[in-house]
Amino acid sequence: MIKGIVFSSILVFFTFPLQANANKEIPILIYHSIQEYKGTGQKELFVTPENFEQQIIYLREHGFTLLTFEQWEKRHNVKKPIFITFDDGYKNNLNVLEIFQKQKTAQFHPTATIFVISDFIGRTNRLSKADLKMLADSGFFSIQSHTATHPNLRETKNLSYELKSSKEKIEKITGKNVIAIAYPYGERDKKVINETKNYYRFGLTTIPKLYSETSIPNELYLLPRVYVKYSTTLEEFAIIVEGKAS
Numbered sequence: 471m472i473k474g475i476v477f478s479s480i481l482v483f484f485t486f487p488l489q490a491n492a493n494k495e496i497p498i499l500i501y502h503s504i505q506e507y508k509g510t511g512q513k514e515l516f517v518t519p520e521n522f523e524q525q526i527i528y529l530r531e532h533g534f535t536l537l538t539f540e541q542w543e544k545r546h547n548v549k550k551p552i553f554i555t556f557d558d559g560y561k562n563n564l565n566v567l568e569i570f571q572k573q574k575t576a577q578f579h580p581t582a583t584i585f586v587i588s589d590f591i592g593r594t595n596r597l598s599k600a601d602l603k604m605l606a607d608s609g610f611f612s613i614q615s616h617t618a619t620h621p622n623l624r625e626t627k628n629l630s631y632e633l634k635s636s637k638e639k640i641e642k643i644t645g646k647n648v649i650a651i652a653y654p655y656g657e658r659d660k661k662v663i664n665e666t667k668n669y670y671r672f673g674l675t676t677i678p679k680l681y682s683e684t685s686i687p688n689e690l691y692l693l694p695r696v697y698v699k700y701s702t703t704l705e706e707f708a709i710i711v712e713g714k715a716s
């Protein structure tokens with residue numbers, strides 16, 4: 471009898487933490503510009519470098535592990551996994567590199583994924599080819615696709631150009647595999663997802679919730695992301711990443 475109790479307590483002890491980790495909600499954050507807002511564009515798509523740095527310090531001090539999509543399988547084996555993403559490939563994302571370099575420690579290696587619009591590379595206010603190569607080689611960034619021209623993929627007539635050519639162009643610049651795409655405006659449907667599956671392993675939406683494993687079909691092509699905005703306070707940020715929202 472006692473043996474049985476001891477045995478089942480050991481079983482509970484060992485299986486519970488594993489299950490808790492498997493079902494754990496994982497935040498995938500979405501940002502655009504890391505720069506002080508200067509009056510052009512949508513203010514909420516900007517986060518000041520000061521606020522962003524405080525958010526990174528929060529993640530470091532609270533034991534988070536920042537991952538990129540190449541490391542997807544590692545999510546069960548690390549402490550508090552989180553994905554940070556940037557859409558549109560703005561030049562001001564170079565501020566992120568500076569903050570990552572400043573805040574990294576022996577134990578904390580910040581990383582992020584930048585989703586670039588391949589036909590916009592090198593335009594004013596966008597990252598250049600040289601920037602992308604440098605970021606990809608820095609060890610802090612994964613450069614992935616946000617299509618070729620940023621259309622609504624449900625409506626575009628050039629679906630294969632948007633998906634295939636953007637992947638090839640970015641791979642040529644960075645010399646690294648492009649395995650993930652962020653759908654512009656989060657727009658996708660069955661046809662878009664089926665075509666995406668020919669070229670990518672992951673599709674990212676703007677469904678505003680944390681990721682948790684379900685058995686829905688195409689789950690990896692419907693990854694949710696939560697916005698961090700200009701107005702997001704550090705307290706609100708903590709609630710988002712700790713999975714305590716809603």
Ligand SMILES: [Zn+2]
Nearest residue numbers: 557558654655
């Ligand atoms: Zn976009």
